[in-house]
Amino acid sequence: MHNQRQILPLALIACLCGLLAMAACKKKEDLSMKMNQPRNIRGVSNFGRTFGDLNSKQLAVAQAIGIPPLASRREAEEMADDRLTQIGANERYAVDSLTHSIPYLIPGAAALLDTIGQNFLDSLASKGLNPNKIIVTSVLRTEGDVKRLRRRNSNASQHSTHAYGTTFDISWKRFEKVEDPDGRPMQDVGADTLKLVLAEVLRDLKQDGRCYVKYEIRQACFHITTRRP
Numbered sequence: 696m697h698n699q700r701q702i703l704p705l706a707l708i709a710c711l712c713g714l715l716a717m718a719a720c721k722k723k724e725d726l727s728m729k730m731n732q733p734r735n736i737r738g739v740s741n742f743g744r745t746f747g748d749l750n751s752k753q754l755a756v757a758q759a760i761g762i763p764p765l766a767s768r769r770e771a772e773e774m775a776d777d778r779l780t781q782i783g784a785n786e787r788y789a790v791d792s793l794t795h796s797i798p799y800l801i802p803g804a805a806a807l808l809d810t811i812g813q814n815f816l817d818s819l820a821s822k823g824l825n826p827n828k829i830i831v832t833s834v835l836r837t838e839g840d841v842k843r844l845r846r847r848n849s850n851a852s853q854h855s856t857h858a859y860g861t862t863f864d865i866s867w868k869r870f871e872k873v874e875d876p877d878g879r880p881m882q883d884v885g886a887d888t889l890k891l892v893l894a895e896v897l898r899d900l901k902q903d904g905r906c907y908v909k910y911e912i913r914q915a916c917f918h919i920t921t922r923r924p
């Protein structure tokens with residue numbers, strides 16, 4: 696009896712030491728670089744033709760299901776939680792520092808953005824590529840934003856779908872690399888490859904009737920309007 700009382704704590708300590716040693720060993724092994732093992736990357740045959748939903752087409756749905764254009768940012772804040780959802784960087788997507796728009800969308804557009812970000816991460820995993828997040832580059836524009844934008848870029852449309860909370864832009868040139876939670880270095884995935892994977896995700900959602908997509912060359916983005924309110 697006396698012996699058992701002494702042995703039990705000793706056995707526990709020995710066990711703990713063993714576990715700690717194993718954890719230390721494992722940590723050492725995990726420092727190797729996570730490499731990509733690309734497979735099944737097909738992309739789309741022609742970006743312009745696959746994503747050719749013109750502004751007029753996107754505007755019609757934006758006006759049907761979106762909010763009326765807003766004069767100021769204060770109006771957007773007042774609508775938040777009611778007709779508009781505030782969006783922000785999360786585990787599914789990143790948001791640029793927005794200079795000519797504000798981070799609000801109607802619920803259907805916010806849900807679409809979540810879906811695109813999640814499908815993109817899932818797609819990368821299934822194709823053996825290290826995780827990257829999409830980057831949102833433009834969201835809701837008030838009349839003030841559009842005026843300021845037009846001063847800089849005469850092409851910025853006066854009748855922009857961005858005024859209705861239905862539309863956002865996603866870069867096809869820049870992506871945000873997701874760091875490994877265990878601290879292992881991750882091999883980069885080229886932007887051209889990421890663009891192909893994003894194109895497949897958007898083509899599928901477009902075919903499902905979730906959205907309209909326009910491929911913008913000059914602005915290096917996909918201009919996307921939700922078809923669900």
Ligand SMILES: [Zn+2]
Binds near residue numbers: 863917918
């Ligand atoms: Zn746009």
